[in-house]
Amino acid sequence: MKDFQPSQIRNVALVSQHGTGKTSLAESILYRAKGTTRHGKIEDGTTALDFTPEEIHRKITISLALAPVEWRGVKINLIDTPGYADFIGDCVAGLCAADAALFCLKGAAGVEAGTEAIWERVHERACPALCAVTQMEKEHASFSKVIEAAGERLGMRFVPVAWPIGEGEKFRGVVDLASMKALFFEKDGSHREGPVPPELEADVKKARSALVDAAAEADDQLLEKFLEGEDLSVEEIHTGLREGVQHRSFIPAVPVAAVPMLGIDFLLDTLVDLVPSPADMGAVAGTKPGGAEKEELKPELVAPLSAIVFKTSSESHAGDLSMIRVFSGNLTPGKEVWNASAQRSEKIGQVFTIKGKDRADAGHIPAGDIGAAVKLRETHTGQTLCDKNHPILMKPVPFPSSEHEVAIAPKSKGEEEKMGSGLHKLREEDPTIHVRVASDLHQTILSCMGDLQIEVVLEKLTRRFGVHVETAKPRIPYRETIRRSVSKQGRHKKQTGGRGQFGDVHVRLEPMKNGEGFEFVDEIVGGSVPRNFIPAVEKGIVEAMQEGVLAGYPVVGVRAALYDGSYHTVDSSEMAFKIAGSMAFKEGAKEASPVLLEPIVEVEVKVPKDFVGAVTGDLSSKRGKILGMGNEGRYDVIRAHVPQSELYKYSTHLRSLTQGRASHHTKFAHYEEVPRELADRIVAQARADREAMASA
Ligand SMILES: Nc1nc2c(ncn2[C@@H]2O[C@H](COP(=O)(O)OP(=O)(O)OP(=O)(O)O)[C@@H](O)[C@H]2O)c(=O)[nH]1
Numbered sequence: 275m276k277d278f279q280p281s282q283i284r285n286v287a288l289v290s291q292h293g294t295g296k297t298s299l300a301e302s303i304l305y306r307a308k309g310t311t312r313h314g315k316i317e318d319g320t321t322a323l324d325f326t327p328e329e330i331h332r333k334i335t336i337s338l339a340l341a342p343v344e345w346r347g348v349k350i351n352l353i354d355t356p357g358y359a360d361f362i363g364d365c366v367a368g369l370c371a372a373d374a375a376l377f378c379l380k381g382a383a384g385v386e387a388g389t390e391a392i393w394e395r396v397h398e399r400a401c402p403a404l405c406a407v408t409q410m411e412k413e414h415a416s417f418s419k420v421i422e423a424a425g426e427r428l429g430m431r432f433v434p435v436a437w438p439i440g441e442g443e444k445f446r447g448v449v450d451l452a453s454m455k456a457l458f459f460e461k462d463g464s465h466r467e468g469p470v471p472p473e474l475e476a477d478v479k480k481a482r483s484a485l486v487d488a489a490a491e492a493d494d495q496l497l498e499k500f501l502e503g504e505d506l507s508v509e510e511i512h513t514g515l516r517e518g519v520q521h522r523s524f525i526p527a528v529p530v531a532a533v534p535m536l537g538i539d540f541l542l543d544t545l546v547d548l549v550p551s552p553a554d555m556g557a558v559a560g561t562k563p564g565g566a567e568k569e570e571l572k573p574e575l576v577a578p579l580s581a582i583v584f585k586t587s588s589e590s591h592a593g594d595l596s597m598i599r600v601f602s603g604n605l606t607p608g609k610e611v612w613n614a615s616a617q618r619s620e621k622i623g624q625v626f627t628i629k630g631k632d633r634a635d636a637g638h639i640p641a642g643d644i645g646a647a648v649k650l651r652e653t654h655t656g657q658t659l660c661d662k663n664h665p666i667l668m669k670p671v672p673f674p675s676s677e678h679e680v681a682i683a684p685k686s687k688g689e690e691e692k693m694g695s696g697l698h699k700l701r702e703e704d705p706t707i708h709v710r711v712a713s714d715l716h717q718t719i720l721s722c723m724g725d726l727q728i729e730v731v732l733e734k735l736t737r738r739f740g741v742h743v744e745t746a747k748p749r750i751p752y753r754e755t756i757r758r759s760v761s762k763q764g765r766h767k768k769q770t771g772g773r774g775q776f777g778d779v780h781v782r783l784e785p786m787k788n789g790e791g792f793e794f795v796d797e798i799v800g801g802s803v804p805r806n807f808i809p810a811v812e813k814g815i816v817e818a819m820q821e822g823v824l825a826g827y828p829v830v831g832v833r834a835a836l837y838d839g840s841y842h843t844v845d846s847s848e849m850a851f852k853i854a855g856s857m858a859f860k861e862g863a864k865e866a867s868p869v870l871l872e873p874i875v876e877v878e879v880k881v882p883k884d885f886v887g888a889v890t891g892d893l894s895s896k897r898g899k900i901l902g903m904g905n906e907g908r909y910d911v912i913r914a915h916v917p918q919s920e921l922y923k924y925s926t927h928l929r930s931l932t933q934g935r936a937s938h939h940t941k942f943a944h945y946e947e948v949p950r951e952l953a954d955r956i957v958a959q960a961r962a963d964r965e966a967m968a969s970a
């Protein structure tokens with residue numbers, strides 16, 4: 275592809291919930307604009323954009339993909355993003371590279387489960403948006419119903435720029451409301467002009483008036499002209515609409531059907547005319563590294579470099595790549611650039627234009643454009659690249675936190691390392707994947723956005739890294755403590771010919787006020803336990819506390835005071851006193867009313883008002899305590915303390931409870947005593963497990 279000025283580029287991310295037809299739309303556009311010679315279909319697994327085996331057999335998008343096309347002398351960089359909530363990380367990343375979102379809604383369904391959650395991402399990023407009402411040739415499709423419902427639900431003003439001629443199987447054209455031309459679809463995605471069908475005149479007149487109002491309101495000069503009673507030209511309407519889009523005053527909407535290629539040309543024209551170019555978007559705002567001072571750079575080729583790595587990919591034919599959006603300056607191979615996020619220098623290797631899984635040498639990536647470089651050594655997803663002499667830090671990609679945890683282990687012993695390096699690579703490609711080793715639980719914990727993402731991670735580990743991995747429920751890090759003070763003697767005496775072993779201690783165990791930690795108090799007077807053996811006593815107690823007397827969980831919240839003891843001049847040793855300390859603790863703890871503690875987490879659920887009752891009721895049924903309610907825009911925020919053991923797979927549960935319209939965060943709060951009945955069950959289970967392990 276040739277070079278394009280920032281004013282000749284449009285960067286558009288296709289976003290929506292799963293299945294509206296984003297990938298199909300991008301494929302049809304790619305085909306129509308001659309970006310491919312084959313019209314890829316999801317059903318046949320032949321798309322250029324969903325090219326991994328995991329995507330093909332599930333018929334869904336998992337990773338974002340790029341589809342650059344040229345239309346009317348303009349380069350449109352389409353970024354196809356996943357709609358499944360589990361892969362929202364790539365939707366967020368795609369939005370960071372785009373200047374506008376093409377928000378897709380199904381013609382026959384409109385607002386669905388997941389629509390709002392995706393819209394929130396567009397909204398929080400303050401991303402300008404257009405809307406495509408898709409699958410318009412399907413039964414029950416209704417353009418006007420969809421935009422009315424979406425307007426109400428999302429609290430946004432949707433403005434049709436075209437009116438459908440026929441809907442469902444009669445969908446055969448659109449009236450371009452700016453030019454008032456009726457465009458009848460040809461099979462190849464193009465159209466021919468014709469008269470506006472008389473039965474549509476009233477609807478079209480009303481819709482045009484709303485469109486012109488919107489365009490005029492967005493631009494002072496146009497408003498003046500409009501108020502003086504003059505009609506606006508098509509160009510003027512487009513200028514006004516583009517400004518309105520840029521300032522997010524409204525969302526222009528067009529009807530389209532991707533698979534049968536109906537309305538593709540009109541959609542392409544709309545993208546060229548109404549999506550703000552990088553030049554329209556104006557100066558790139560960031561901060562000076564190390565402070566809050568603002569820094570701005572013009573979106574020009576001659577300006578210092580500012581760019582963001584929005585995705586790392588190793589899936590394509592193209593090898594390991596860093597996908598980059600350049601905001602200002604020029605990214606050229608062989609040049610040293612500055613990673614302002616990591617404060618490191620980075621050498622740029624070859625750079626490419628990417629289309630699905632294919633790459634083509636690009637020479638450079640100019641201001642406003644999107645491309646990729648051979649995977650950078652020092653730079654990770656979300657980091658800023660710039661000119662060292664003119665550093666700027668852009669906002670990092672706001673990846674959501676992953677709350678869905680499972681324990682994982684390789685099926686074959688000895689493959690831990692392979693699993694670890696595979697996961698490391700997958701995490702580079704999708705930063706919503708987290709892995710940690712929970713040493714107290716003897717488990718490796720994988721945190722993802724949901725079950726589907728976990729399934730995909732495991733599949734990729736097998737396909738790409740040859741390691742088969744099993745999952746299990748993560749163990750709960752229970753703890754034990756004592757509720758009562760007890761004094762106990764621990765006496766270790768062994769006489770087996772020759773030198774014996776002797777250690778004798780008196781220890782008082784007390785519960786600590788805050789229920790946390792451990793304290794050892796030395797109350798020995800008169801040398802009943804010699805100084806040099808006292809640390810060994812403490813060591814014995816600390817070791818014994820690793821496995822509590824109830825169910826073998828670590829013990830916390832205990833003060834152990836060594837107040838008396840005795841020794842033998844020949845037979846006493848550190849080892850003997852350590853054993854004595856340990857014995858005193860084990861025996862004492864049994865009599866000190868030991869109890870089981872469980873981790874309590876603070877959960878924050880962001881939920882539309884209609885679901886507040888359902889969510890609070892559910893949290894209460896999970897032994898949760900509601901702490902309070904707040905407000906965040908159109909959402910209520912519920913805060914509650916809930917036992918961690920009740921929250922296994924809560925993401926999935928919450929999704930089904932709220933039709934995918936809620937989100938949540940958790941953080942550890944504190945430990946609390948487990949209710950008696952439940953504790954008895956956990957203790958019995960732990961004992962059975964230990965016995966099974968012992969006999970295995
Ligand atoms: N009849 C009809 N079917 C369509 C159209 N567009 C998409 N589909 C079908 O709808 C299903 C989903 O299409 P995709 O293009 O994968 O949807 P998506 O929005 O990319 O889905 P995710 O990537 O999972 O978010 C596929 O079976 C498509 O064949 C259309 O215009 N008409």
Ligand SMILES: [Mg+2]
Binds near residue numbers: 324356
């Ligand atoms: Mg898709």
